[in-house]
Amino acid sequence: MSPSLLSNAGILTINAGSSSIKFAFFRGGQSLLRTVSGQMGRIGLPGTELTVTDVASQHAERTPIHASDHAGCLDPLMEALEKKGYLSAIQAVGHRVVHGGDRYNQPARVTPDVLAELRRLSPYDPEHLPAEISLIEAFSRRHPAWPQVACFDTAFHRDMPRVARLLPIPRRYDAQGIHRYGFHGLSYAYLMEELQRLGGSTEANGRVVLAHLGNGASLAAVRGGRSMDTTMGFTPTAGVPMSTRSGDLDPGIVAYLARTEGMSVDEFRVMVNTQSGLLGLSEISPDLRDLLEREPSDVRAAEAVALFCYHVKKAIGAFAAALGGIDTLVFAGGIGENSAVIRARICEGLGFLGLELEAGRNRAHGPVISTPGSRVTVRVIRTDEELQIATSVARLLTGQPARPEAERAGTARQARG
Numbered sequence: 001m002s003p004s005l006l007s008n009a010g011i012l013t014i015n016a017g018s019s020s021i022k023f024a025f026f027r028g029g030q031s032l033l034r035t036v037s038g039q040m041g042r043i044g045l046p047g048t049e050l051t052v053t054d055v056a057s058q059h060a061e062r063t064p065i066h067a068s069d070h071a072g073c074l075d076p077l078m079e080a081l082e083k084k085g086y087l088s089a090i091q092a093v094g095h096r097v098v099h100g101g102d103r104y105n106q107p108a109r110v111t112p113d114v115l116a117e118l119r120r121l122s123p124y125d126p127e128h129l130p131a132e133i134s135l136i137e138a139f140s141r142r143h144p145a146w147p148q149v150a151c152f153d154t155a156f157h158r159d160m161p162r163v164a165r166l167l168p169i170p171r172r173y174d175a176q177g178i179h180r181y182g183f184h185g186l187s188y189a190y191l192m193e194e195l196q197r198l199g200g201s202t203e204a205n206g207r208v209v210l211a212h213l214g215n216g217a218s219l220a221a222v223r224g225g226r227s228m229d230t231t232m233g234f235t236p237t238a239g240v241p242m243s244t245r246s247g248d249l250d251p252g253i254v255a256y257l258a259r260t261e262g263m264s265v266d267e268f269r270v271m272v273n274t275q276s277g278l279l280g281l282s283e284i285s286p287d288l289r290d291l292l293e294r295e296p297s298d299v300r301a302a303e304a305v306a307l308f309c310y311h312v313k314k315a316i317g318a319f320a321a322a323l324g325g326i327d328t329l330v331f332a333g334g335i336g337e338n339s340a341v342i343r344a345r346i347c348e349g350l351g352f353l354g355l356e357l358e359a360g361r362n363r364a365h366g367p368v369i370s371t372p373g374s375r376v377t378v379r380v381i382r383t384d385e386e387l388q389i390a391t392s393v394a395r396l397l398t399g400q401p402a403r404p405e406a407e408r409a410g411t412a413r414q415a416r417g
Contacts, residue, residue: 010035010089012081013389015096016135018127019043021073024386025086032390036086040065040073048073052080070131071138078142092147093139094393096186096385098128098236100152102177105159107392110136110148118150124177125235127273149393156185157220157227164229164322180238182230184212188220190388191330194381198367199328203377206327209319211312212383213342214333215243215286219312221319229322231315237272240311243286246276247311278304288335288342309345316346320353326376329355332383340365347378 011032015022020043025036038052038060048067053060065076081087094107101121108114115136122129136148165179173179188210196204208222218239220230231239231247241247249272257263263271271280279286282304284294294301320326331343340362347357354375362369370378 010086011092011094011390011393012090013094013096013386013393014135015385015389016070016128016132018131019045021070021077021135022386023077024390025081025090026387026390027089028091028394032387032394034387034390036081036084037386038080040067040077043070043073044068050076050080052084054084069134071134074135074138074142090143090146092149092393092397093143094149094151094389095132095136096153096389097132097150098153098183099125099181100150100154100158101181102158104150104152105155107149107151107155107396109396110140110150114150126269127236147397149389149396151186151389151392153183153185154181156188157182157230160227160229167234178234180230180233182218182220182227183232183236184216184218184220184230185227186385186388187212187332187383188222188227190384191332191381192222192225193388195328195330195379198379198381199377203328207323207325208328208330209316209323209326210330210332211316211336211346212333213312213331213336216245217242217308217312217333217335219315219319221322223323229319240315241281241308242277244274244277244279246272246280278308281307288339292339292341305342305345309342312346313348313350316350317353326353326355328377328379330379330381332381337380337382338365343369343378343380350376 011026011028013024013026020039020041022039023037024034026032026034034055036052037055038050040048040050042048044067048065050063050065051060063076063080065073067073067076078087081090097118099121101117101124103117115133118129118133122133136150139146139148160182166174167179169178191210192204195208205224210220210222212218216236218230218232221228233239237245237247239247254268257268277286278288278291282291282300284298284301285291288305288308291301291305295305316326316329331337335342344357344359344362347355355378356371356374357369357378358371365380368377368379370376
């Protein structure tokens with residue numbers, strides 16, 4: 001596709017989760033401008049709803065829909081975009097694809113070969129890949145002329161040092177692709193571009209720890225702009241505790257529960273992905289806001305909050321060892337961007353790294369929340385996976401770098417609150 005074809009056209013981004021789809025529409029050209037965003041939640045459950053938000057006015061329209069699976073959401077989405085006059089402007093679709101395996105370290109235009117590889121990788125991530133594949137196939141059937149681009153969450157970590165990728169199991173499994181991949185790569189790629197814009201090349205090329213803390217949570221150690229390590233591993237279930245995911249566990253628990261409760265492999269997978277983490281430990285909610293509210297009166301909530309902060313703090317310390325120190329710590333994601341109290345608790349006790357948080361800046365969700373004398377610069381950056389997808393699509397299809405500076409600057413202003 002030539003640059004002229006995208007100059008006034010639109011890019012639709014699709015970010016599919018296990019039971020939801022987030023989407024956005026961007027106008028192309030010299031810069032990328034988001035005009036519509038939205039989501040479909042509770043897919044396959046009662047109460048599925050399509051929300052379409054006009055970015056300029058922030059007016060949101062909510063429509064109940066019937067969709068038994070992700071592919072079933074395509075028709076209601078296309079109808080909503082056609083009603084608003086955007087459908088005819090779409091000339092490319094970008095998809096967040098959670099797993100790219102060993103083959104993909106860059107976004108790739110979807111071809112039959114790419115689809116075949118994604119199907120082969122489906123057992124790696126049964127929580128996400130089948131739904132993402134079904135959406136790609138549904139778009140191909142309905143709009144075969146639209147180029148589709150797969151943007152891989154694993155790509156950012158693809159060139160991690162081998163020592164950080166290996167798993168200490170029999171070597172033959174490494175040859176089968178069973179090793180650490182890491183995820184949240186689209187968020188991390190966006191954050192590093194923002195860090196380059198905000199702090200310059202010196203900061204972006206320094207020793208950076210990125211903390212993407214949301215419903216899914218992970219951290220990445222970056223040096224020289226390259227991922228050196230990350231907390232998630234072979235699947236997104238690994239790492240620090242999350243809203244409903246367990247994070248790292250002793251593998252002996254699998255055998256123990258199989259012996260004592262007759263738990264199957266699939267039942268264990270469901271438990272550690274949907275019934276564990278903050279929800280499992282608190283028995284109250286997967287949402288840290290709910291747990292903070294209940295913390296003074298419910299020990300279960302207090303322990304869940306403490307566990308989350310402890311493991312994130314421990315990961316920062318481990319990455320400081322791996323990097324030989326930290327120059328910059330970045331908080332992102334729904335928790336990282338919006339919870340001053342969680343940021344403060346995570347940073348408490350990290351003074352030995354030269355990290356000093358400024359309480360007032362932190363409460364105000366400032367762009368820099370460390371003190372002027374802190375040896376570690378602590379930043380809050382609002383991440384934007386959809387913009388990263390749209391930028392990747394424009395770059396791939398035009399062969400030229402898109403310039404999303406205007407939107408990135410707006411994102412940075414939002415982070416300042």
